[in-house]
Amino acid sequence: MPPKAKAAGKGRAPAKRKLAEEFPPGEVLTDTGKKAWKLGAPIGQGGFGLIYLGDENSAKPVGSDARYVIKVEPSDNGPLFSELKFYMRAAKPELIQNWIKSHKLKNLGVPKYWGSGLHEKEGKRYRFMVIDRLGTDLQKKFEECGKTFPRKLVLQLGLRLLDILEYIHDHEYVHADIKASNLMLSHSDPNQVYLVDYGLAYRYSPDGVHKEYKEDPKRCHDGTIEFTSIDAHKGASPCRRSDLEILCYCMVQWLCGRLPWEDKLQDPLYVRDSKMRCQENISQFMTKCFSSQDKPDEIQRFMEELKSLGYQDKPPYEKLRSILQAGLKTIQARDDGKMEFTPVNAAVSLPAQKTTKRKKAADEECETDGSPLKKKRVAKKKDTNGLKKSPKKTPKPRKVPKHGDPKPSLVDFGTQTSPGLAQRSRGRPKKTST
Structure with missing residues (x-):
């Protein structure tokens, strides 16, 4: 197997890979x-x-x-x-x-x-x-729906992913990078969803022998920073519980629009500590993410069930399915096999935020108040074609409102650590529809 690319240190860009020359049709x-x-x-x-x-x-x-x-x-x-x-x-x-x-x-x-x-x-x-061949990815659908999926759809996606994960786990692999951009709809059937991009897939149990838990500082924070597991944050190889932990973070984001640590993704230790606090007090985490009337009790039960899993334990897939099925009954729905990507009427409009793959070295300047909101709004002014817009008279700038989510305490969910920590980057390829 070719050696893996070394992590980029602070101030160094990852090594560039060769790009394939385009072949003519008919090759x-x-x-x-x-x-x-x-x-x-x-x-x-x-x-x-x-x-x-x-x-x-x-x-x-x-x-x-x-x-x-x-x-x-x-x-x-x-x-x-x-x-x-x-x-x-x-x-x-x-x-x-x-x-x-x-x-x-x-x-x-x-x-x-x-x-x-x-x-x-x-x-x-x-x-x-x-x-x-597959169709469009769920990240596009997520953005089209105003960055919030209906509860029924989220539970259905959870059930489909439990089926997928049980299969790949039974075949000695974990995925380690579950997220909307790695989920694609079938090219022919919009009600079928596929998990793709196995570039981070890890053979956790070769020939039935589970790998031992071992933390490696050189591998800390591998994966997609907002979703990756606590095991990965600590530099341990991913395992079955890691995949299911990532799935939990995805379901929460799909339901409420954003995770509590998304404002400080440049600080991987802050993200790690936030997730550890989440696991220590799942009820408090859910309160941070949802209002009392919108809180999905089945997601909390799902997370509580995973909390007791050891590094080498086999997950209780059937019990986890029953928890999500119970959630469907709570909202008087059933898994009818039809996935409806419709905007949630009561969804709060959130600022656009790109999913971050293996983060680049986080030595970029951050705003002094710790808020990335202004930075992201400024970035949006760039023309998508890479061309400068003609200078023109602009109206008097209006005051930019604070984040629409009435939960300003989200940023405080975790232990603040020093910004600017260098993070590993393996230069994941950009997702493309297949």
């Missing part, structure tokens, strides 16, 4: 099983390379209705190599189909792996992988 790649695949048009680009529409090789060009996508990167790069190991071990079509049948599921949100190999052209080598 034929042959996988390790001697099966030929034809590239269509590129539909996305990430730090690792390009994503193309793809299909089995034939005389016909690859159309816009292609069932597959093909990820291609220079063979010297590492992200796709790491993800490929997961797909080869745990995402073969027969494995997924057998699980669906034995567990009486209608669907399982793990993309199927169809082939991979190396391709040479003009003296250069490229790695490629063929998987199911």
Whole structure:
């Protein structure tokens, strides 16, 4: 396996990866099983390379209705190599189909792996992988809904993710980076959701032997800072409870719009301490996030159940499902398999805030009052095309209101630590729809 990229220290940018050159439509790649695949048009680009529409090789060009996508990167790069190991071990079509049948599921949100190999052209080598084509990601849906999902939808997503996590955990892996931008709807069925991006997937139990708990300062805060687990903040390898802890943070954010520590993501120790305080007093955490009439008791019960899990313990998946099902009954709903992405009428409009992947070294200047609100509003003035707008007379600036959420104490939920702490960065590729 290629060595992992070293963490970026303070003041140093992560090493740049080579970008794959774009292949023309019709390029034929042959996988390790001697099966030929034809590239269509590129539909996305990430730090690792390009994503193309793809299909089995034939005389016909690859159309816009292609069932597959093909990820291609220079063979010297590492992200796709790491993800490929997961797909080869745990995402073969027969494995997924057998699980669906034995567990009486209608669907399982793990993309199927169809082939991979190396391709040479003009003296250069490229790695490629063929998987199911998917649709839009949930982060786009979350923003379209005003950054708040309906309670029924959140509980349904929780149930779908429990199915997915139980499957990948049973196949010796944890995901370690669950978030809306890593959840994608099916290309053909908007009621099916898939967990993607296994670049951080970790084989926690090779050959059935669970890894020991060991903190490594060089690995502290791996993952996406606002969601990552306390284990990861401490530098320990992710485990099954880590995935479920991340899921809890996602469900809370989807319900109330933001997490209490999101204003200080540049300070990973503050984020870590905030999460530890959350686990120590879950009831207080829920009060910080929700009004008394909107508090989802099932999420608190879910978190309380996870609190007692040890590092190597197997989660009680069925009990966790029953907790979420009870939540649906509370709101007189049921898991009917239909996911409705509709804005919540009573949702508070929140300022746009990008999901932060492995944070860059946090040595950027912060506002003296600790609030990132002004900084983010200023950033919004940039034109999306990267062009300067023509100078024009602007009206008298009006006073910018404080955050619309009537919970100013959110920022104080944790122990303040010194800002500017350097954080690791592995240069995660930008998410693209597949």
